[in-house]
Amino acid sequence: MDLRGKTVTIAHGAGGKQTAELIAQVFKAHFSNPYFTADDAAVLPAPEGRIAMTTDGFIVSPRFFRGGNIGKLSICGTVNDLSCMGAEPLYLTCAFVIEEGFPFEQLEKIVSSMEMTAKEAGVRIVAGDTKVAGKGQVDGVFITTTGVGRIMDNVQTSGSFARPGDSVLVTGDIGRHGCCILLERDEYGIEAEVSSDCAPLWNSVKAVLGKVPEVHVIRDATRGGVGTVLYEIAQESDTGVLLEREFIPVDPAVRGVTDMLGLDPMYLACEGTLVMVVAQEKTQEVLRILQTQKYTHNCAVIGHITESEKGRVVMRTAIGTQTYLPQPGNELLPRIC
């Protein structure tokens, strides 16, 4: 279908002929796989053992940004949430709410990114839904994805499993997605080349857990960034976190922007960077594996879990001074994911 100049109308969301056409021409054309359903629900072989299930809504503004768009992000977010539980992403659903008048060309780009990202992560999109809201009743397009995965044998991760002495890792440099969105909004007049880190991380996680199933914690540092995740882990496991400031990988462009604006990259969202907590003796092996994987070669140990300072995160500088990382909770950048 030639989509140029065409826009989504209320009739595309009414459940009749136009809805069927939209599904056939845009969604089926991209998401086609043996499980993709025309019925009320997809019929799927049940995975064995334990499954993981997660959902995420995406409302990012702007919806196209350097390094990705809302479609790619919506697949990465759910794939990464499953990955954090050690679950192989199997089935994904996606629900769209689209504003009347939304250009088909943009929808096509979004859906095509979703297809590519799902393929890369090895997950199948099995069911979808489309609603159309009137002009001004939704800002462009919102996407909700939900995923089901099979948890790898012998793997059990949880924020409460961090133990004193464990190493704290990040799988890449931090704060890039949040910084990128901030620049895209162009409210500060800053010119800097920062791409979102938005990426599906299942292949990296699978490689690590295949060799080291006993990783204690895996969390993706999305909204709230690495700082918020570390406070959550400290509180859930009743331990402390001691970070070495100089070890924390930050892209020089991100550092420049955050210094200029007085922001802390620890509190900017990542969309392709995980926090891992690993027993000290397994740390080098995990790092070596991550370094061989596509999105995680910038991985680094940034600190360790402590018995003291329970529930808190302490930052140590190169010259040895220590300060508490500020508690998260202020109003952060809205609509970053």
Place this chain on the structure above:
Amino acid sequence: MDLRGKTVTIAHGAGGKQTAELIAQVFKAHFSNPYFTADDAAVLPAPEGRIAMTTDGFIVSPRFFRGGNIGKLSICGTVNDLSCMGAEPLYLTCAFVIEEGFPFEQLEKIVSSMEMTAKEAGVRIVAGDTKVAGKGQVDGVFITTTGVGRIMDNVQTSGSFARPGDSVLVTGDIGRHGCCILLERDEYGIEAEVSSDCAPLWNSVKAVLGKVPEVHVIRDATRGGVGTVLYEIAQESDTGVLLEREFIPVDPAVRGVTDMLGLDPMYLACEGTLVMVVAQEKTQEVLRILQTQKYTHNCAVIGHITESEKGRVVMRTAIGTQTYLPQPGNELLPRIC
């Protein structure tokens, strides 16, 4: 927590302390069950055999209506989609997009309806997500629910399984949800007491399939109404449908309103009424079972599947005249679900 007068702020969606409070005070307070997760995904025992998975976005306006609200609807919609596949609803996720300034009291009412409806259907809410969009970027609250269910043994339903001679049933009187929403919007100045049929139908479906697993088709007649569903079935199974107008159950108030406005109840949404296609010799047994169940005692045979008129739906009146039911596809009432 005393929610009176409080509203949702951007900080409630930022992933930090306020998000955690919102989850604890509203969502956890209502959705609490052993599987409800604080981690990135819920960890669940995998069902055996075949599973069904479905997703649905809900943007209904107004969000509170006679007989339900957007929360109740969001559970019913997904429970009913699973039911149509003969799947016992097991796990549900829900993702909220909330407008800044949305009153906590309304959110609390919505979430509490979701809890009650999920309990009635025997399904567990296992994971959720909350995003907050700025004022004017979303109209109040949108909810996306996704469900996973276990398909009953020996059950296989599909729109393509209708066979000539099969009976066509509805499980209740039709068009009530669409008519109710239309009246609630108060654009026509019509006074009539019409309640939405919004209801979770798993218990009815389970009762039927427990005795008659060989039901051919089950579809919920939501957007597009019964007319659209029947056209879908005719096309997917390459058969015709012959309806007897006088057998189609329509609430007198709905009949009055639709006659006044020149609408056809066949094209108004139902949210608690299914279409079933059943072998002729099983019809009486299915009717008897439906009549004993809470939401389906108004069930009726409305016609049968024909070999002729493939892909079309024919309506026969009491005096024997036959006309084609108009093909669905015009712009129907927007934001009814």
